[in-house]
Amino acid sequence: MDTTTNARLDWNEELRSQLEWHWANQFRPRLTGLTDAEYFWEPVPGCWNVRPRGESTAPIAVGAGTHTIDFAIPEPSPAPVTTIAWRLGHLVAGVFGARNAAHFDGPAMDHQSHTYAPTAAEALDQLDAGYARWMAGVAGLGQDGLVEPCGPAEGPFADWSTAALVLHIHREVLHHGAEIALLRDLYTWRTA
Numbered sequence: 001m002d003t004t005t006n007a008r009l010d011w012n013e014e015l016r017s018q019l020e021w022h023w024a025n026q027f028r029p030r031l032t033g034l035t036d037a038e039y040f041w042e043p044v045p046g047c048w049n050v051r052p053r054g055e056s057t058a059p060i061a062v063g064a065g066t067h068t069i070d071f072a073i074p075e076p077s078p079a080p081v082t083t084i085a086w087r088l089g090h091l092v093a094g095v096f097g098a099r100n101a102a103h104f105d106g107p108a109m110d111h112q113s114h115t116y117a118p119t120a121a122e123a124l125d126q127l128d129a130g131y132a133r134w135m136a137g138v139a140g141l142g143q144d145g146l147v148e149p150c151g152p153a154e155g156p157f158a159d160w161s162t163a164a165l166v167l168h169i170h171r172e173v174l175h176h177g178a179e180i181a182l183l184r185d186l187y188t189w190r191t192a
Helices: 003-008 011-030 036-040 084-103 120-141 152-157 162-188
Strands: 050-052 060-062 067-071
Touching (some): 011 162, 036 084, 050 084, 067 084
Antiparallel strands (some): 060 067
């Protein structure tokens, strides 16, 4: 192995480029034109969704605004199918929001305190804002910040490197993005 090349490798840029490429070339373009009907569409009975306050039948419904997100603790097995609204709400609040609050001076956010979007357009605005803050925060870590421990905000993973957290968040966006793209495909072909 050429250690000279490895010493010049900018791991922060490599980690960011992983998500930046996927965001710009796959995930975000697949959300263009997302309608409210798709956003709330339930492909099977018993889905978890984002719903107007008081309309949830899930064991737990949380959120600060007019809409809440469905949950259960512990999660049932098998877990219910989740809608695009649910997955976007999870990305905004639990993936980007909570981590931006804990690590990058973002506003306090968790599933209980988040104001879930009542429209697809508002959800996409929330998603874009969370992504932008996350990427700027990761860039600000530089090389040295990646090896620092995550800290108490990450609970049992407090001693893990911040690089491990960055990889985890990127995996979350990648897999939920693929699920959302599949739900959009199923919605498009539901009557074919």
